[in-house]
Amino acid sequence: MNIPLLLIQSLRLRSKLRLSPVDKQKLQTRKLNLLLKHVFEYSRFYRSHYERHGIFARHVGKVGLSDLPPVDKQMLLQNFDDAVCDPALKIKEIQKFILDPANRERTYPGGYSVVHTSGTTGTPGIFVYGPREINLMAAVMFTRVNCVRIKARRTRLMITAAIEGKYAGVAICDHTPRFAYELKKCSVNLPKSEISRVAQNFQPDVLAGYASAIQMLAQDQLNGRINLKPESIVCSGEPMTELARRDITQAFGIRPASLYAASESIVMGVECRSHGNMHLFDDLHVFESIDQDLRAVSEGEVGELLLTSLYNYTLPIIRYRTSDRLGLNQSHCPCGSTFPLVTSLAGRTEEYLWFDAGRAQKEFIHPITFAELFAPGLERFRIIQTSPRDFKVQAQALRQRQTVAAELSRQLDGVLASKGLTNTVNYSFDFVEQIPNLSASGKFDLIIPMSKSAVPETTIN
DSSP states (O other): OOHHHHHHHHHHHHTTTTOOHHHHHHHHHHHHHHHHHHHHHHOHHHHHHHHTTTOOGGGTTTSOGGGSOOBOHHHHHHTHHHHSSOTTOOHHHHHHHHHOGGGTTOOBTTTBEEEEEOGGGTOOEEEEEOHHHHHHHHHHIIIIIOOOOOOSSOEEEEEEEOTTSOOHHHHHHTTSOTTTEEEEEEETTSOHHHHHHHHHHHOOSEEEEOHHHHHHHHHHHHTTSOOOOOSEEEEOSSOOOHHHHHHHHHHHSSOOEEEEOOSSSSOOEEEOTTTOOEEEOTTTEEEEEEOTTSOBOOTTOOEEEEEEESSOOSSOOOSEEEEEEEEEEOSOOTTSOOSOEEEEEEOOOOOOEEEEEETTEEEEEOHHHHHTOOOTTOOEEEEEEEETTEEEEEEEOSSOHHHHHHHHHHHHHHHHHHTTOTTTOEEEEEEOSOOOOOSTTSOOOOEEOSOOOOOOSOOOO
């Protein structure tokens, strides 16, 4: 963590909160042109991708963002070594780094932060941030997200998430400024009672993590099992249901804020604590909502998100097709911020899988835990629950199937062990040539629960 740089970036971020639309457009255009000059010089993939569409380095400053052909996760993964702007970054070496448990809290050689995900598309992805870029994201969290009073001691920050891998939320928490924060990471894969015990002992000022995991803490608070007094609650990684928001607000006396984040860009927006609007940080990104023909939809209409990160010079994200669907509103929030607002946002919607844990008790496995499974050679996968004690991993891998199965087994065995389900839950692999989409909307269903029923009443406490 570069403290002087963090402070400089924080001051710059504060100055962008109320830019006029004209000044915002100028800022985006300037940053985009600088980024394009960079990729034409250092990214072989982007250079050839654009040149195949008749766009060359000499056109920078003359073409608009909508003139650039989109990219997606599969394209970047297949062309990773050519897409990155540092030739020292190689996909095979990064995969080895990710799979070594000893590297869980380490940065990649050169100071790079590596993030991997499968997300809701079922297609693995790897994203890389340079030291300056991850420092910037930490500054965004410090200035725009974790809103707490300055105190004599360090602020206690607890994150409850899938901390076992190189995931986006964990990566940014690992780079919180330690002069200001004391960090506690708690795995969502622990039994529910253990998560509550950790929270009670730590007494966080900032409580962060998956909305459903924080809702479970809220339920324990309402039932008198724990007594927490957080000043700020930040939820990310999944949509926050109205029921979760109600429970969290009632339990802790403060409104939780949803953080809009992804592996492709760790901090993209945050919910206004005063008015509930989602502010998108368009001083650092360009957000486009498009239809199936790649045309911009009308303001407020829901479309597919094309994301452009204006700050990542390591693995550029330019007109990247996400699996999110959102509607944009250019009107301003009453709080005074000039960031655009989201009228509708649909991201991860998978459900928990609940399993028999023995002795008439139930235990869950969080959907994000499955979403973050990773193995070299794995092209796509789906989790299908077949009974209260069984699930199947439907996997698409054209080669190295035994290696893929062995690596996924290692990760799944660890998850089952941490939940106390080793002796009660079984899984199997079903390798297929192609995994189809199942939902009527055409989106990929990563997790197929055995039942769509409500969370069981009897849970481990």
